Each structure stands twice: as structure tokens, then as C-alpha cells.
Amino acid sequence: MSTSQLLSRTSELATNYLDGIAKRRVGSLADYETLVDKMGGPLPAVPNDPLKVIERLAADADPGLVATAGPRHFGFVIGGALPAALAADWLTGVWDQNAFSFVLSPAAIVVEEISRRWLIELFGLSSETSMGIVTGATMANFTCLAAARHALLLRLGWNVEEQGLFGAPAIPVITNDESHITVFASLQMLGLGRSRVTRVAADEQGRMRPDALAAILRDVSTPAIVCAQAGNVNTGAFDPLDAIAPLVHDAGGWLHVDGAFGAWAAAVPSLRHLTRGLHLADSLGVDGHKWLNVPYDCGFAFVRDSSAHRAAMTLEAPYYVPSPSEVRANHNWVPESSRRGRGFPVYAALQSLGRQGLIDLVERCVMLAQRMAKRLATNARVRILNDVVLNQILVRFEPIGGGDADAYTADVIRRVQEDGTCWLGGTTWHGMHVMRISVSNWSTTEADIDASADAILRCAAR
Numbered sequence: 252m253s254t255s256q257l258l259s260r261t262s263e264l265a266t267n268y269l270d271g272i273a274k275r276r277v278g279s280l281a282d283y284e285t286l287v288d289k290m291g292g293p294l295p296a297v298p299n300d301p302l303k304v305i306e307r308l309a310a311d312a313d314p315g316l317v318a319t320a321g322p323r324h325f326g327f328v329i330g331g332a333l334p335a336a337l338a339a340d341w342l343t344g345v346w347d348q349n350a351f352s353f354v355l356s357p358a359a360i361v362v363e364e365i366s367r368r369w370l371i372e373l374f375g376l377s378s379e380t381s382m383g384i385v386t387g388a389t390m391a392n393f394t395c396l397a398a399a400r401h402a403l404l405l406r407l408g409w410n411v412e413e414q415g416l417f418g419a420p421a422i423p424v425i426t427n428d429e430s431h432i433t434v435f436a437s438l439q440m441l442g443l444g445r446s447r448v449t450r451v452a453a454d455e456q457g458r459m460r461p462d463a464l465a466a467i468l469r470d471v472s473t474p475a476i477v478c479a480q481a482g483n484v485n486t487g488a489f490d491p492l493d494a495i496a497p498l499v500h501d502a503g504g505w506l507h508v509d510g511a512f513g514a515w516a517a518a519v520p521s522l523r524h525l526t527r528g529l530h531l532a533d534s535l536g537v538d539g540h541k542w543l544n545v546p547y548d549c550g551f552a553f554v555r556d557s558s559a560h561r562a563a564m565t566l567e568a569p570y571y572v573p574s575p576s577e578v579r580a581n582h583n584w585v586p587e588s589s590r591r592g593r594g595f596p597v598y599a600a601l602q603s604l605g606r607q608g609l610i611d612l613v614e615r616c617v618m619l620a621q622r623m624a625k626r627l628a629t630n631a632r633v634r635i636l637n638d639v640v641l642n643q644i645l646v647r648f649e650p651i652g653g654g655d656a657d658a659y660t661a662d663v664i665r666r667v668q669e670d671g672t673c674w675l676g677g678t679t680w681h682g683m684h685v686m687r688i689s690v691s692n693w694s695t696t697e698a699d700i701d702a703s704a705d706a707i708l709r710c711a712a713r
């Protein structure tokens with residue numbers, strides 16, 4: 252069988268999956284042992300026919316797939332894959348470009364540069380802002396915070412890339428008390444520590460309190476890295492960046508914003524007020540695989556001071572062929588050297604949506620989240636805990652006549668997962684067990700929301 256026949260058959264298998272995705276059970280059907288039994292066995296001693304390998308993979312993996320790309324997966328914060336982005340991702344695999352540098356792939360360099368220009372325009376960032384395409388918001392936060400570490404230590408006369416952190420002046424790090432766990436993971440990887448961080452109190456929606464930040468900044472004598480967020484992972488709430496940024500900058504600090512999904516509100520006129528002050532951030536981490544709906548994996552690290560970004564990330568070796576001076580070298584802006592051409596699906600997503608399509612996508616998800624909250628709230632057992640300003644909903648189930656609401660909520664979540672109409676998860680928020688709902692998929696419709704709300708209420712009624 253030729254490669255072209257193999258790819259045609261693969262396309263058929265992929266189309267079958269996509270055609271059925273809106274109807275299939277959202278959660279996985281298989282447990283770990285079953286999958287290991289089915290897919291395991293000894294390492295093949297001899298080659299296998301590629302067609303058989305692919306047909307078997309498609310059949311055996313199927314029960315272990317979660318329909319995260321479909322319209323009714325509301326767990327975590329999970330986007331789907333826009334058709335053009337998905338198709339571009341296929342081409343990316345076929346082209347097999349190393350997006351490292353111009354000599355390896357001029358096209359991979361150009362799509363990242365064009366995407367940078369379009370994205371900073373959408374987010375309202377300054378035109379000199381540099382951008383690296385990484386695997387997701389975790390590595391975006393890491394990259395941005397590496398640039399922050401470089402810039403603040405350089406001002407203190409310390410070159411952290413050359414000298415390391417042993418003996419370096421201590422730089423204070425301040426976060427929102429509810430910063431995403433990956434911000435702490437990034438700090439951990441950068442040698443800045445998780446526990447030495449000062450956490451700023453948040454309000455009832457999880458927004459950093461500027462008065463509490465101001466009090467902390469009064470007590471620090473060295474410029475600090477301050478990590479704020481645009482889009483709390485539970486409530487979707489935004490830190491008041493317009494109040495925070497001047498406080499940070501007056502104290503000589505660096506403002507990093509984790510905007511994994513919330514930053515997209517800056518591109519939407521009706522939601523832009525939520526991100527007021529975003530343009531003042533020194534760095535911004537955003538996900539592509541969440542709300543932009545490009546396939547996994549994709550995230551963006553934006554840094555206003557491109558020299559700090561480059562100094563923190565760049566690597567050079569005598570055998571690297573230098574790019575022409577005016578040309579971007581992707582490897583200067585990310586932790587990796589060789590990597591996938593992640594810019595192609597980003598470029599295709601932005602081309603296919605256009606500005607208006609992106610606005611519609613984000614606004615539609617917010618509208619659908621509000622519809623879900625409204626439908627659930629009609630039930631006397633349901634309490635919506637957050638202001639649904641974005642795409643996130645926190646739901647608590649309270650037994651009528653009193654009882655253990657934590658246990659009841661956990662039970663409803665378990666039943667919804669077993670039911671399979673939709674998938675969502677739970678968390679502990681402000682001492683309460685709650686259901687989390689996130690609406691981030693381009694293909695979700697009102698009918699999906701209504702069917703899912705009905706299923707959730709059915710599970711709560713049992």
C-alpha cells in the first residue's frame with residue numbers, strides 16, 4: 252500500500268470519528284487495564300503493515316478516547332479544533348518542518364511572525380512585543396517569567412543566564428492567592444521557589460485585591476515580579492489590571508499576566524472592559540489550544556521587552572546557520588530548539604475566523620455559559636457561586652431540607668460523568684466542593700447546552 256492510500260484511509264477513519272463526535276458518549280468507555288490488555292503485548296519483533304497498524308490503532312484506542320474535541324466536554328478548560336486549524340495541523344505533520352530557524356523552514360518562520368503581528372493587535376499589545384509559540388500556558392508562563400527573572404536581575408547587576416542563581420540577589424515574587432498552579436510550577440522550575448512567594452489576598456470572585464498588593468509592595472525594597480491573571484481558572488474573573496499595573500511599575504517591578512483563556516476577551520469589544528490594563532503587562536501567557544480552538548498543543552508567550560525575552564531563551568552554536576538579520580529565528584523565543592511547526596494551525600485558525608469570527612466564537616461561548624447557568628439556576632437545589640462574566644460556571648448542589656452539600660455535589664458530578672451526555676469535573680473552591688463548567692468549544696450549540704443542563708438536573712434529581 253502506498254503512503255497516499257494509507258493517508259486516504261486515515262482520512263476516512265478521521266472523518267468517521269469527527270462525524271460521530273457530537274453523538275458519542277463524551278467520557279471514555281474503557282478502563283486502564285482493558286486498554287493496556289488491548290494495546291499492550293510484546294514489542295513487535297518484525298515490521299507490521301502500516302495500514303494494519305493504523306486501522307488497529309483507530310479501533311483499539313477508540314473506547315479510550317474522550318470527546319474533548321466535541322461540543323459537550325465542559326471539564327477543565329478545553330477547546331476543540333477549528334476545521335481549518337485541524338487541516339493545517341495535518342499538513343504540519345505531513346510537511347514535518349523543524350520550526351527552529353529560517354534555514355530549516357522559511358514558511359514556519361513567516362507564519363509565526365505573521366501570527367505574532369495579528370495576535371498582538373488582537374490583544375492590544377505594543378507593536379514591539381515579542382512572541383514565542385510553546386506547548387501551552389504552562390510553558391508560556393515559564394517563558395515569560397524567565398524573561399522577568401532576567402530583566403530584574405540584570406538591573407541588579409546579575410546575569411542569571413551566565414551566572415545562575417547561586418549567590419544572586421533575591422527577587423521578590425508576588426502572586427494572586429488564586430494564581431493557577433502552573434504559575435507556581437513555572438516559578439519552581441526557574442529556581443524562584445513556590446513557597447517563598449507572597450500571595451495577595453483575592454476577593455470573593457478570586458480577583459487580586461489592589462489594596463492588599465499595595466500593602467505588600469510597600470514592604471519590599473527590591474523590584475518584584477508580580478503575577479496577576481486574566482481569567483481565574485474557576486470563576487473566569489479578571490484581576491483589575493488597570494489598578495495593579497501602576498502599583499507594580501511605580502515599585503519598579505515586572506507585571507506578568509496569566510491570560511491562558513481570559514486574554515481572548517481583549518479581542519472582543521463587548522468583553523474588553525474585563526481586561527482593562529492588559530496592555531500595561533510586561534509579559535502575557537495565553538493558550539492557543541483553549542479558546543482559539545487550535546489542536547493540542549499550543550500556547551503563546553508575549554514579552555514587551557523583547558531583549559529580555561531573547562536573552563532568557565536564546566541559544567547559539569557555531570553550526571547554527573544565522574538567519575538574515577531582519578528575519579525571525581523561532582528558537583530565540585522559546586525553551587526548545589527543534590520543534591513542531593505550531594504556527595501553521597494558528598495562522599489557519601486566525602485566517603479562517605478573521606477578527607469577527609474570533610469575536611463571535613468568544614461571545615458565543617460566554618452567552619452559552621450564561622444560558623447554562625440560567626437553566627441550572629431554575630432548580631431549587633442549585634446555587635451558582637460565581638458571577639458568570641466569561642465562560643466558567645461554579646455550581647453547588649444543596650439538598651432540599653439541608654444535608655451534606657459537599658457529598659451531594661460530588662455525587663451529582665459522578666452521576667453526570669457516568670451518564671455521558673456531557674463531561675465536567677469538580678474542585679474545592681473556598682472550602683466547598685463544587686462542579687466546574689467551562690464552555691470553550693467552537694462547535695457547542697444552544698441545543699448542546701440545553702441537553703447538558705437537562706442531564707445535570709436529571710442527575711441531581713435522582
Ligand SMILES: Cc1ncc(COP(=O)(O)O)c(C=O)c1O
Pocket residue numbers: 327328386387388389390431433434480482483484509510511512538550
Ligand atoms: C489560568 C490558567 N493558567 C494556566 C493554565 C495551564 O494551561 P496548559 O495546561 O495549557 O499549560 C490553565 C489551564 O487550565 C489555566 O486555566
